[in-house]
Amino acid sequence: MTEQQMQEMRDVYTQTLMQLAEKDKNIVLLEADLMRASGTKSFKETFPERTFNVGVAEANMVGVAAGLSATDKIPFANTFACFAARRTFDQFFISANYAGLNVKLVGTDPGVTAAYNGGTHMPFEDLGLMRNIPQLVVFEPCDPVSLQKLVVQGAYHKGCTYMRLHRRLAAILYEDDAEITLGKGCILKDGGDVTLMATGVVMVPEALKAAERLEQEGVSAAVIDMHTIKPLDAALVLQYAEKTGAIVTCENHQIYNGLGSAVAEVLAENRPTLMKRVGVNDEFGEVGTLEFLKERFGLTAENIYQQAMALLEAKNGRATH
Amino acid sequence: MQEQEIGWLETKAKEIRQLTIDSIGYLGVGHVGGSMSVVEVLTLLYYKRMNVDPDHPKKRDRDQLVLSKGHAGPTLYSILADKGFFPIEWLHTLNQGGTNLPSHCDRNRTPGIDMSTGSLGQGLSAAIGIALGNRLDHIDSTVYCIVGDGESNEGQIWEAAMAAVQFQVSNLIAFTDYNKMQIDGYMRDVMNIEDLTAKWVSFGWFVQRVNGHSFEEMDKAITRAQAEAYRPSMIVLDTIKGKGIFFAEGLLSNHNMPVDYEDAKEAIARLNGAGE
Numbered sequence: 001m002t003e004q005q006m007q008e009m010r011d012v013y014t015q016t017l018m019q020l021a022e023k024d025k026n027i028v029l030l031e032a033d034l035m036r037a038s039g040t041k042s043f044k045e046t047f048p049e050r051t052f053n054v055g056v057a058e059a060n061m062v063g064v065a066a067g068l069s070a071t072d073k074i075p076f077a078n079t080f081a082c083f084a085a086r087r088t089f090d091q092f093f094i095s096a097n098y099a100g101l102n103v104k105l106v107g108t109d110p111g112v113t114a115a116y117n118g119g120t121h122m123p124f125e126d127l128g129l130m131r132n133i134p135q136l137v138v139f140e141p142c143d144p145v146s147l148q149k150l151v152v153q154g155a156y157h158k159g160c161t162y163m164r165l166h167r168r169l170a171a172i173l174y175e176d177d178a179e180i181t182l183g184k185g186c187i188l189k190d191g192g193d194v195t196l197m198a199t200g201v202v203m204v205p206e207a208l209k210a211a212e213r214l215e216q217e218g219v220s221a222a223v224i225d226m227h228t229i230k231p232l233d234a235a236l237v238l239q240y241a242e243k244t245g246a247i248v249t250c251e252n253h254q255i256y257n258g259l260g261s262a263v264a265e266v267l268a269e270n271r272p273t274l275m276k277r278v279g280v281n282d283e284f285g286e287v288g289t290l291e292f293l294k295e296r297f298g299l300t301a302e303n304i305y306q307q308a309m310a311l312l313e314a315k316n317g318r319a320t321h
Numbered sequence: 322m323q324e325q326e327i328g329w330l331e332t333k334a335k336e337i338r339q340l341t342i343d344s345i346g347y348l349g350v351g352h353v354g355g356s357m358s359v360v361e362v363l364t365l366l367y368y369k370r371m372n373v374d375p376d377h378p379k380k381r382d383r384d385q386l387v388l389s390k391g392h393a394g395p396t397l398y399s400i401l402a403d404k405g406f407f408p409i410e411w412l413h414t415l416n417q418g419g420t421n422l423p424s425h426c427d428r429n430r431t432p433g434i435d436m437s438t439g440s441l442g443q444g445l446s447a448a449i450g451i452a453l454g455n456r457l458d459h460i461d462s463t464v465y466c467i468v469g470d471g472e473s474n475e476g477q478i479w480e481a482a483m484a485a486v487q488f489q490v491s492n493l494i495a496f497t498d499y500n501k502m503q504i505d506g507y508m509r510d511v512m513n514i515e516d517l518t519a520k521w522v523s524f525g526w527f528v529q530r531v532n533g534h535s536f537e538e539m540d541k542a543i544t545r546a547q548a549e550a551y552r553p554s555m556i557v558l559d560t561i562k563g564k565g566i567f568f569a570e571g572l573l574s575n576h577n578m579p580v581d582y583e584d585a586k587e588a589i590a591r592l593n594g595a596g597e
Contacts, residue, residue, distance in 0.1 A: 028457070049457065052488065060446045060480035067387075067450020070428075070436065071458065075450075090440055091477070095447050099437035100429045 007144040009201065010039030010108075010167040016151045017076060021047050027155065028068055030054065030077040032061045037167065038078040038108060062088040062103065066095035069102040074155055081107025081164055082114070085126030096160050097133050103160045110140065110164040111252035112202060112293035114285065122285025128257025130162045131230050138230040139182060140164035142204035145174035146186075146227055153182040166201035173204065173225075185233040191222035194308045194315075195240040198250035199226050199259050202290075202299055203278075207250045209301035214308055221308065229259050234266045241273040246311045248276045250304055255279035274315050276307040322537045326369075330536045334364045338565045339589045340399035344412040344422075346585020351415070352392040352424065354562035354575035358500040359393050359467055361534045362558060366465055367400045370543060375405040378432045384462045385435040385451055389444020390469030390498060391425035392577075398422045398431065406433035442475025444468065445495060449485050452493040463547065466495040471503030474512045479524070485553040486525035493553045494546045495526075498533065500562035504576045521555040533558025567591050 021027040021043065028050045029043050035053055044051040054061045058079050065075035077084075084092075084107035096103040107126055109115075114122040130138045137157055141147035147165070154161040173188065180186055185197070188204070189211055198207035204225050211221040222240060226233065226249075241247060247267070249260035260277030267273045280297045294300055338360050345351035363386075367373065371384040388397055395415060402409045407421065414420040421430045425439025435451070438444045448466035455462055468478060485493055497517065505511045514520070521528040527549045531538035539556070546554035562576075563569035566588045569578065 025457075052453065052484075054480070054484050055487075057477075057480035057484065059442075059477045060449075060484055063443050063446025063477065063481065064450040064453065064484065067436070067447035067452070068454045070447070070451050071454025071460075073454050073457065091443055091446070094437065094440040095443045099447075 005172050006169045007172060008039070008168060009144060009147055009165060009170050012144040012147050013151060013165060014040050014043055016148045018043055018046060020152065020155055021050065024074070026072055026074045028052070028073045028075045030061050030065050030075055032056060032058045032079045032083070034079055039167065040078065058083045058088045059091045062091040062105065063095045065103045066099060066101045069096070074102060074104065076104045076106060078106045078108060080114070080121055081110045081123040081126045082121050084162070085123055085129045089129055092160070093133055097136055101160065102158065104154055104163070105160065106163045106165050108165045108167050110166060110200065111280070112285070112290060112297060112299060113166045113168070113252070115290050115293060116287060118287030119285040124254045124280045124285060125257070126164065127229050127251070127253050127259065131257060131262065135159060136230060137161040137182065137228070139228040140200040141227055142199065142201050142225050143170050143173040145172060145176060145178060146180045146225070149180045150182055150227060157182065164200060170201045171205055180227070183228045183231050183233060185236040186225040186227070187222065188225050189221070189223040191220040191244065193220045193244055194246040194248065194312055195222045195224060195244045196248050196250060196304060196308065197224045197226045197237070197259065197263060199229060200252050202252040202294065203250040206299065206301045207304055210304035210308065213301065213305050219308070219312060226259055229262055232262045232266060237263055237266045238271055241267055241271050246274045246315045248278060248304060248308050248311060250278045252299055253279055255281055274311055274318070276311050278304050278307055322540050327536050330364055330368060333368055334360050335592050337364055337396060337399045337403065339592055340403065340412060341395050342566055342580070342585045342588050344395055344399065344415045346580045346582045347413050348415050348417070349582065350577070350579045351395060352577050353566060353569045353580060354500070354502065354572070355390060355469060355498065356393045356396040357564045357566055357569065358533065358560035358562050359498050360396055360564065361536060362467065362496055362498070362539060363396055363400055365536055365539050367404060369540070371465070372462065373433070375433070378406055382460050382462055385464045387436040387438065387444040387448040387451070387464065387466045388426050389438050389448070389466055390441065390472050391438030391444070393467070394422070394424060394426045397426065397434070401431070401433040407431070441469065441472040442477035445478055445481040448493055448495070449481055449488070449490055452490045453488060455492060462492065464493050466493065468495055468497050470497055470499045470501065470508060470514060473497060473514050473517070482521065482524040482526065489551045490553045491549050491551050494543060495553065495555050497555065497557045498560055499557050500560045502562045502573060502576070506573060518557055521557070525552065526555045527552045528555045528557065530557040530559065533560035534564060565592060
């Protein structure tokens with residue numbers, strides 16, 4: 001992947017917000033002293049009266065955002081995903097979601113992308129927490145193009161949303177005119193032997209790499225970008241369960257209560273299918289480079305490949321019985 | 322304030338107390354203490370100060386109220402019913418399955434409720450957000466917020482206290498219902514919040530402290546608060562928990578207590594006697 005094919009996700013996020021804000025006076029921004037990390041300084045410079053930096057006070061940020069949305073504003077509230085999910089859970093749950101309001105909460109640095117901030121800042125559980133909030137839309141874009149499209153759709157979804165956002169460079173995986181819809185998974189590569197269902201900037205590229213290697217071994221692997229974790233595209237899950245009979249989920253998150261669990265729930269109730277979950281296995285985060293942490297927690301193409309091969313062995317074993 | 326007006330508000334407050342203890346007594350249990358300590362302030366706001374319209378409960382230029390101590394909902398329900406936001410008969414459905422009047426305020430269920438509250442500490446932040454939204458839309462109105470004294474143990478209250486000053490939210494007037502009691506006892510014994518006035522002053526608010534059962538004192542304080550151009554206002558109300566209910570007033574156990582309907586009826590009769 002060359003530099004030209006990569007973009008800073010936070011730049012795309014901020015540009016998208018500014019384009020929305022130019023057309024819609026109701027778009028407002030909240031920050032909790034992480035504006036430099038979120039990269040939203042240019043939004044503040046252009047729309048100072050619509051930018052509210054509450055300081056290091058995430059709970060208040062979400063409460064103020066809820067109040068703003070009660071006056072028909074569309075507030076985007078940014079902080080690290082660890083604080084968005086763990087620290088403001090009750091505020092987001094009650095003041096925003098239970099109250100039927102319209103807060104767009106954004107959690108940056110999901111999972112291992114927290115890197116040098118280490119275990120205290122490393123959310124492997126935010127998807128699990130958020131998935132338990134009734135009617136909340138939960139999503140994680142995997143590249144700059146899908147980020148832009150999903151932010152716009154999220155802004156005009158009536159009701160709260162939670163978006164996981166990797167802030168830094170990400171490879172462009174989609175064409176500009178790709179059709180990307182909140183709540184619908186995207187087939188990045190078709191295949192018939194096994195399905196790799198991945199979410200986010202860390203895992204979707206790893207799944208694509210794993211699929212390449214599987215192809216080299218003669219295995220036809222489908223890759224699906226399951227950007228929306230809730231509501232899950234159950235129809236697509238079942239379609240590929242039927243088509244491939246084997247599913248590997250890939251997420252930069254605990255294997256509990258995130259994408260893997262959501263897919264397992266759909267399969268168990270509708271079409272029991274062999275599956276494996278690639279993700280963090282009941283561990284806390286720790287400090288290191290992104291590459292070190294991906295290896296450390298098995299969030300790699302190699303691990304996805306190994307899991308897929310094990311699954312195929314089980315599938316073929318089942319077929320011969 | 323004219324004596325006639327004070328007399329009218331006092332009579333109205335008595336009626337609101339009666340409706341409230343009737344609804345709690347009919348159910349048999351409820352937050353008597355904190356509902357009774359805010360009767361006067363809510364009566365003053367809804368019958369004199371606030372621009373609200375029962376026929377258009379969501380009209381954009383209305384004044385709004387966030388009852389951050391959401392468990393005092395029953396008093397607010399009595400007022401909203403009396404003003405015609407919904408039928409008075411609803412008051413006997415308090416907390417029954419399927420009701421539109423849950424123990425804690427719910428903006429999606431009850432006409433006239435501006436914000437869902439009940440998880441203590443959260444309402445002041447929401448009130449700031451509403452006030453900021455009104456300011457962005459150039460709506461000339463006031464957002465009121467009632468904070469509990471026990472609720473003031475919550476850290477989020479003080480996060481909001483900083484933000485309201487930083488953002489110069491002068492269209493916000495908050496009250497603390499300072500009845501000096503929390504669930505587990507007197508505040509001085511559980512978690513003292515003194516010096517409450519000094520705390521709010523030190524955070525940069527325009528602070529006044531008045532008798533929360535005196536219409537005249539509260540009304541003057543609101544007039545002074547509305548003259549503030551840059552600062553949010555905190556009016557600390559000295560109140561009595563369970564005020565006006567013979568079997569509950571000042572009782573440490575009155576936060577959430579069982580109420581015999583016969584006792585409620587007796588309380589209503591005694592309020593009539595006191596009013597005559």
